[in-house]
Amino acid sequence: MKKFSIFAALILVLQLVLPVSLSASAEDSSEVLNYLALGDSLAAGTNEKGEIGLGYxxxxxxSFSIGEEPINYNKGFAFPGYTTVNVLxxxxxxxxxxxYNLDGQSTKTATIQQAIKExxxxxxxxxxxxMLKNVTRTEAGGFSYDAAGVLQTIQQVSTNYKKIFDSIYALNPEVDIIVMGLYNPFLYLQDSTVQEQLNTLVTTINNSIKTVVEENEGIFSDVSSxxxxxxxxxxxxxxNIHLNEAGYDAVAALMIEDYFADILGDLEDEFTEIVIEEAPFTDIKNHWGKDYIDVAYSYGIMKGNEDGTFKPNVNVTRAQAVSVIVRAFELEATNAAPFKDISQYSQDTQNEIAxxxxxxxxxxxxxxxxxxxxxxxxxxALMLMRLSNSFVGEEYIPESIAPFKDIVNFDRETQVAITFLYDIGVVxxxxxxxxxxxxxxxxxxxxxxxVLAMSEE
Structure with missing residues (x-):
């Protein structure tokens, strides 16, 4: 799954199950989300008055803003009247x-290739x-269009979409791309024949664009219905053919819904790729934790001993716990850890601690x-809460501390960490x-x- 998808998935899940604090700014988070809008007047936000306002x-x-500070967002390359050729x-x-962001047009500038890379x-x-160059409004209020020209344009638009995707991926192969489909902007016309022609035209071009988008791992959002x-x-x-703010808001909600549906589908695919098998340990058959051990073993995050046992009731050392967590969440080190007392461990274990x-x-x-x-x-609890904070880029702040009398003498971070696991149902x-x-x-x-923490992720 791509980088932004993983981050967006974590935001989605945590928004659903946690009262995450939004007090920290996006600039303070470990991962600032960079969002770039490309395209025509719809991307620019031209409204029903013909003015640039709030668009989709x-x-x-x-929706993706964090706290009081928005994400790094720019719609400055979107321009009314743009065609696929203009974008290319x-x-x-x-x-x-x-x-051009949520504060309006800035005095700062950007190059489009650098914006795509980031x-x-x-x-x-x-x-x-x-398409509009092939459509003519008649004096009687109807429409006529050049069928041959429409067909040729549809083919050219599809070709250009493929080139746009190739150009973007050449600069940034990890970026997620959501495409807003076309809609019929003349729905107020009463002539049923004209409506049928327009709807057929919109459906045909949408199907053509959708094919290219999905073949290139993009997300197509069909807003026409x-x-x-x-x-x-x-x-x-x-x-005026443009949407008002209510329309843009609804389109944005649908595009986000389609995006998260795609993300969750990817997550489901990743989890279902691994078949849960019965762990071959001789000492867990009647143990209460057998099902969890089977899952941990199948995912390769916990191993047994050379004698074929798992020793489920043996206490875990700090080094062992860290190694298991790092494997479970696929963490990687770029530098050695600054600890003096781990040199006797294998290089793999030292890397996991790092x-x-x-x-x-x-x-x-x-x-x-x-x-x-x-x-x-x-x-x-502290390790897992810190891991979540690192992923999300936000400090977890609960609405209230978990109702355990024996944690009141611990420091605030430990109480919050225990509450974190309690709130999401992990412990x-x-x-x-x-x-x-x-x-x-x-x-x-x-x-x-x-296993429960991984399912929450």
């Missing part, structure tokens, strides 16, 4: 234009102006990690009012917590 791109940007030419010529998400709406069903509400000026340190799961304590020390339930208390934060963690308990 602006509403998408607002801009990319090929690497044009420079003023940045983007995590690109939206595109273009093709309508290519949405707008047709709400024509009076969204196309409020019969003398990855955990870089991700902020563990912290330096006068240069020591204490790898052989047994990890407690509270310490694991329960040892009773209704106790968490037993100082209890050592067993291998079976670690398997359960990580």
């Amino acid at each position: 791109a602006d509403y998408i940007a607002q 030419n801009d990319i090929e010529n690497n044009v420079t234009k003023p940045i 983007a995590h998400l690109i939206t595109l709406s273009v093709g309508a102006n290519d 949405l707008i047709a069903e709400n024509a009076k509400a969204f196309l409020s000026n019969s003398n 990855a955990a340190y870089e991700a902020g799961l563990i912290r330096e304590n006068d240069g020591y990690f204490n790898p052989k020390g047994q990890i407690t339930r509270a310490q694991l 329960d208390g040892t009773s209704a009012t106790t968490f037993s934060p100082k209890d050592n963690l067993t291998r079976a308990q670690l398997a359960k917590i990580l």
